[in-house]
Amino acid sequence: MRTTSFIKVILPFFTLLLISCESDPIEPLNQPTVNETTLDNLTYTSIDIQGSITPNGIFINSRGICWDTNPNPSIINNKSSETDNLFTSSISNLIANTTYYYKTYATSSLGTIYGEEMNFNTLSLNNTNWNLDTVYPPSGSIPNGLTIYSRVNFYDDGSTKFDELDLPGQSPGVFITIGSWSLDGNDFTYIWEGNDINNSTYVYIGTISGMEMSGTYTHSSEPSGTWSAIFQ
Structure with a gap:
């Protein structure tokens, strides 16, 4: 009889304790x-x-x-x-x-x-200025080769302005010509158009990397060569 009474008294206590434990939230582990x-x-x-x-x-x-x-x-x-x-x-x-x-x-x-x-x-080539070095290989007309230094503006409409900086006896702003450019991914094309399209056209092909570009060029009447350019 006493055992039954004890169970009747203690059972609600354990039931309440069990419910309390089940309802307590589990603290999550710290996240980084x-x-x-x-x-x-x-x-x-x-x-x-x-x-x-x-x-x-x-x-x-x-x-x-x-x-x-x-x-x-x-x-x-x-x-x-x-x-x-x-x-x-x-x-x-x-x-x-x-x-x-x-x-x-x-x-x-x-x-x-x-x-x-x-x-x-990433940066855009639109409306930027570059120092362009064109390297002529040794040839009949240039036995020791030659590097021509110039500045090129690449405009957002795809046009360009080329200004040669070191022609003998000339200064910047004397020899200027136009052209066009395009960029497909990081593959770059620049067409330098002289006054005589049959004898004065350069096509520069290369890639852009970091703040520099480089590649090779072909000329309508001269041997091919290499070029490089640095952003200014």
């Missing part, structure tokens, strides 16, 4: 914190992105920057892999004049977390 980023050294085809991760006691397996030309990039797209929680990702092989979306990421045993999505634009 992904901090803001800083951009630096933006060029036509590269950029440095500085980021940081606060582990909050969690071991970080991998961290870095992920990016893509479409919004909402993830680590299944392009990504850098850094060793330190305070890092700079040097991203290259980008396409000129293109919008890129990026996030900082951190992967741990809890999964992958991402920072806020941001974006940047």
